[in-house]
Amino acid sequence: MSTFDPATLLYGDGKLTPQQAQALAAETLSRCDDGELYLQYSASEAFTFDDGRLKTADYSRDSGFGLRGISGEMTGFAHANDISAAAIRRAGETLQLLDPAKGQPAPPPPRSNRHLYTDASPLDAVPFAQKVHLLETINAAARARDPRVAQVTVSLSGSWNLVEIVRADGFVARDIRPLVRLNIAIVAEANGRRETGSFGMGGRYLYGRLFDPAEWNRGLDIAVAQALTNLDSVDAPAGEMTVLLGPGWPGVLLHEAIGHGLEGDFNRKGTSAFSGRLGERVAAPGVTVVDDGTIENRRGSLSIDDEGTPTSETVLIEDGILKGYMQDRLNARLMGVPATGNGRRESYQHAPMPRMTNTFMRSGNDDPAELLSRVRKGIFAKSFGGGQVDIVSGKFVFSCTEAYLVENGRLGAPIKGATLIGDGPSVLTKVRGIGNDLALDEGVGVCGKGGQSVPAGVGQPTLLVDGLTVGGTA
DSSP, X not given: OOOOOTTHHHHTTSSOOHHHHHHXXXXXXXXXXXXXXXXXXXXXXXXXXXXXXXXXXXXXXXXXXXXXEXXXXXXXXXXXXXXXXXXXXXXXXXXXXXXXXXXXXXXXXXXOOOXXXXXXXXXXXXXXXXXXXXHHHHHHHHHHHOTTEEEEEXXXXXXXXXXXXXXXXXXXXXXXEEEEEEEEEEEXXXXXXXXXXXXXXXXXXXXXXXXXXXXXXXXXXXXXXHHHHHHTOEEOOOEEEEEEEOSSTTHHHHIIIIXXXXXXXXXXXXXXXXXXXXXXXXXXXXXXXXXXXXXXXXXXXXXXXXXXXXOOEEEEEEXXXXXXXXXXXXXXXXXTSOOOSOEEXXXXXXXXXXXXXXEEEOOOSBOHHHHHHTOSEEEEEEEEXXXXXXXXXXXXXXXXXXXXXXXXXXXEEEEESOEEEEEHHHHHHTEXXXXXXXXXXXXXXXXXXXXXXXEOEEEEXXXXXXXXXXXXXX
């Protein structure tokens, strides 16, 4: 009985052999300090059920290579969607523009046999009709939940990526990466008013969990409840006030306002608000922030990064003290520190850069109910939508998708139009309480940087923050 060899997807058409790939990496990168030949095959599908019918059903396949050479601080990069010896050799001509390396080539990444997720593909495990039936079932269940549910949009997506990293020194590493996601969006309407609610979940596993009625019903309950709650919302207050941040997805604020500022490239170039501050207090006591790409099945996790370095748990801030940055190979070498497994790229068409994986704040010792009782007048932000951040200053603006007034330690009316305004470096110093209820997000995060998007995870416990500016409509 024959078994499927994934390598045939990269080498099966006869245009390139594994031996040729290694020889071409050695040839084209001979003048460089570092670099790699990155080969990729990807397959993806996406379904959207909207307005009572299947709106889209897309399936795509792609393959190609990216060739990167590094000499000092200079990088040369070329890519093509033709995995062939001739195309790689042509791409290597780009690297001739680099100055020849003056030192010893950088050593290869450490080897790893770790596998944080299955090699199987979610795309082939479930028939097409069954995927459409799931979307129809969720749509019908949503409309049956409450007569005020006016519109339902359900989407399902999956991808399967095979990557291989080939270096001039003979190092070869391969990773097979599944990824799935289910999203539910609800519009509720009453008395001429329309409000929204949403839920999403996913990770690096197969579709099975998303088809579990207990799981999608849980998500549906959350989305419908959020939309119905927002129907009763009042205008948000404005001004500086105490904010209680919920656990889990609100960690996206931490990701954007603080996480990007702790990536190696911004700190090497001195453009981050955290540059040159290792060993200094940058947050309140008790605040510990980590980036951990080693958590099984999580959306942001990777067995190896896109340079071949095994991912790791990197402590960024410990008990309020800045301990380190997230590093790819280039910035780690130039800063004289180890790579942390954070070299990531969107696809073979992009060069890697330091990126987050799963970034979160660890639990504290406070009871979340006790933290609520401390709030005399403020808001409780349970869920966030979009936001904007300036990496250099750390200034951010985030919109709340579900939030409530808090008076004298008790939750009040839901509010609409609330935004949180502040800057990452100072918000960490204003943390006055850290809950014992750390939660990671449900697996829907997408991180953007430098025109590239990659899957990422966020999380935090309940946080009590003093003196955040709330932009409201009241």
